[in-house]
Amino acid sequence: MAAIEIQGLEKSYKTGFFHNKLKRGLQPLNLTVEDGEVFGCLGPNGAGKTTTLKLLLGLVFPSGGTAKILGCDLQDISVKRFIGFLPEQPYFYDHLTPLELLDYYAQLSGVDSSERKRKVDKALARVGMSDSGTIQLRKFSKGMLQRVGIAQAIVHDPKLILLDEPMSGLDPVGRREVRDLVQELNEEGKTIFFSTHILSDAETLCDRVAVLNKGELKGIGIVAELLHNVAGDMEVVWNGAQAIPALSALGARCHATGDVVRALLPERSLEAALAALRKSQARLTSVTPVRTTLEDYFLARIGDEKPNEVNA
Amino acid sequence: MIGRLGAIAFNTYREAVRDRVLYNLILFALLIVGSSILFGQISLEINRIVLINLGLSAISLFGIVIAIFIGIGLVSKEIEKKTLYTVLAARPVRRWEFIAGKFFGLVMTLTVNALLMSVGFFAAVLYVSHKLGRGDLQLVTAIYFILLEYVLITALALLFSTFSTPVFSSIFAFAIFAIGTFADDLRGFAQMANGLPRWLMTGAAYLVPNFASLNVITQVAHDVAVSPKLILLNTLYVVVYTTAVLTASVWIFERRNLK
Numbered sequence: 389m390a391a392i393e394i395q396g397l398e399k400s401y402k403t404g405f406f407h408n409k410l411k412r413g414l415q416p417l418n419l420t421v422e423d424g425e426v427f428g429c430l431g432p433n434g435a436g437k438t439t440t441l442k443l444l445l446g447l448v449f450p451s452g453g454t455a456k457i458l459g460c461d462l463q464d465i466s467v468k469r470f471i472g473f474l475p476e477q478p479y480f481y482d483h484l485t486p487l488e489l490l491d492y493y494a495q496l497s498g499v500d501s502s503e504r505k506r507k508v509d510k511a512l513a514r515v516g517m518s519d520s521g522t523i524q525l526r527k528f529s530k531g532m533l534q535r536v537g538i539a540q541a542i543v544h545d546p547k548l549i550l551l552d553e554p555m556s557g558l559d560p561v562g563r564r565e566v567r568d569l570v571q572e573l574n575e576e577g578k579t580i581f582f583s584t585h586i587l588s589d590a591e592t593l594c595d596r597v598a599v600l601n602k603g604e605l606k607g608i609g610i611v612a613e614l615l616h617n618v619a620g621d622m623e624v625v626w627n628g629a630q631a632i633p634a635l636s637a638l639g640a641r642c643h644a645t646g647d648v649v650r651a652l653l654p655e656r657s658l659e660a661a662l663a664a665l666r667k668s669q670a671r672l673t674s675v676t677p678v679r680t681t682l683e684d685y686f687l688a689r690i691g692d693e694k695p696n697e698v699n700a
Numbered sequence: 701m702i703g704r705l706g707a708i709a710f711n712t713y714r715e716a717v718r719d720r721v722l723y724n725l726i727l728f729a730l731l732i733v734g735s736s737i738l739f740g741q742i743s744l745e746i747n748r749i750v751l752i753n754l755g756l757s758a759i760s761l762f763g764i765v766i767a768i769f770i771g772i773g774l775v776s777k778e779i780e781k782k783t784l785y786t787v788l789a790a791r792p793v794r795r796w797e798f799i800a801g802k803f804f805g806l807v808m809t810l811t812v813n814a815l816l817m818s819v820g821f822f823a824a825v826l827y828v829s830h831k832l833g834r835g836d837l838q839l840v841t842a843i844y845f846i847l848l849e850y851v852l853i854t855a856l857a858l859l860f861s862t863f864s865t866p867v868f869s870s871i872f873a874f875a876i877f878a879i880g881t882f883a884d885d886l887r888g889f890a891q892m893a894n895g896l897p898r899w900l901m902t903g904a905a906y907l908v909p910n911f912a913s914l915n916v917i918t919q920v921a922h923d924v925a926v927s928p929k930l931i932l933l934n935t936l937y938v939v940v941y942t943t944a945v946l947t948a949s950v951w952i953f954e955r956r957n958l959k
Contacts (some may be wrong), residue, residue, distance in 0.1 A: 401957075401959075424817040442789075442958070442959075445783060445785075445788075445789035445790060446789070447788065447789055447957070448957040448959060449955075449957060465792050465793075465794060466792055467795075468789075468790055468791055468792045469791075469792050471790045472790055473785070473786065473789045474786040475782055475786060475789070477782075478782070478786070479781045479782050479783060480783060480786070481711065481715060481783055483714065483715050483719070484711075484714075492707060492711055493705065493786065493787075493791065495704070495707045495794075496704050496707055496708075496787060496791040496793055497790075497791050497792070498703075498704075498792060537786075541787060541790070546790070550790070601908075624872040628787035646744060658783070
């Protein structure tokens, strides 16, 4: 059974003073997230990532299409017992302490009263907040709130965890900790669906990713396969500045430091570049393929398109 | 369902009682009750009447102010701060449960406030009258009616909160309270008109909540008994009106996209 099955899900908003204009927040989307995988939803701001999450969670209503979560329709509220959710830039009841907040959420999720204290303590410990459990949330920094946000998403031991920009606002250490936690949760068999625009995190964590832009799905697949299909660059290093004009003509970006020249050029131009170097009698030092990143794939998919203005 | 509703209600109550503004308002109300003793002393023979009038009016007014100022943010503030997301998105909480929980939480807060203010009020009455008798049970009836006022205004503030901003919600709620306080006058005015204006005014008079019939402060201040029939009718009226308003709130909130 797929953890998430989306079929033609779409969302339009009425805008304008008389609500007579229609703005597409999400074009019909087809997507399946398999049970037990880490799935990343990538896209620039306003791409439709948060809209997709809100549609799945029943915060906004679809204009068309259907979706199933853990085999249940979106209208079936009982499935939410098995879902954890971290909103983007989470803000919680700041009059509460983390212990009170997590207890409240656990109660709403239907956790048995005899189990609650243990689960709350465990969730706080997992995000390294055991010592701050009795401090009111209004005194917390953004990074600490993010940790509490993750704790509330896992306090009821959900099967599916949806994270909206989980690394946002975190310092490098915090990001690393969240990455490790996501991996741990996945190893425990939980399905993770997260949206992000930090591509390195997605590349490290995800089994599969989908790229959204302007509310439209631009690509989907296993990270390694997606990267394989993107034409990469080659790095060529040699001695002899006299060869720079010939390589620049082939589209290489050259940087000279004294007599040593380093150039980045498309893989398809490599043969011609080597021939040009031989002709100019330059001394070749190295030829190295530049690793294709998810960023390259991402930029290749969204091209020069400007991000959508719909932020919902 | 009861567990979730109770949890939301208790959280609403806990949020309100941890707000310092609430204590300032209660303290201010108690100060007015206390100062009414002084006003009574400069009013020959009617010091008790002045105390009851001023004291009960203070309890009513400050409770209404608290109900409106907390009530208008019950839903809109949760949407604005996005605290609602973690409750409705990933917990098996129905939207109507959220509305009902918020409503009961605020009513619970207001009831505790009213009890606190009433203790101060009865202490003042005891100080002026030197004893409390069976006749003073009328004062309890008046306080019960004030509680009914709180229930009504909380439901209305909550209704406005489901579709409007806090500023507009407070304007609407205060306006409705002011009009409802003069509901009897509006009906009398309608009787004097003819044709379409008469129909419109009569309709408006019955549509706005009748706060006038819940105000028996002057009556009890003059030791005029409140009939059991009025207690029953007022209770039924508030139950029916509040249910209708809450139903409208749920109807709106169920259809709202939480962007």
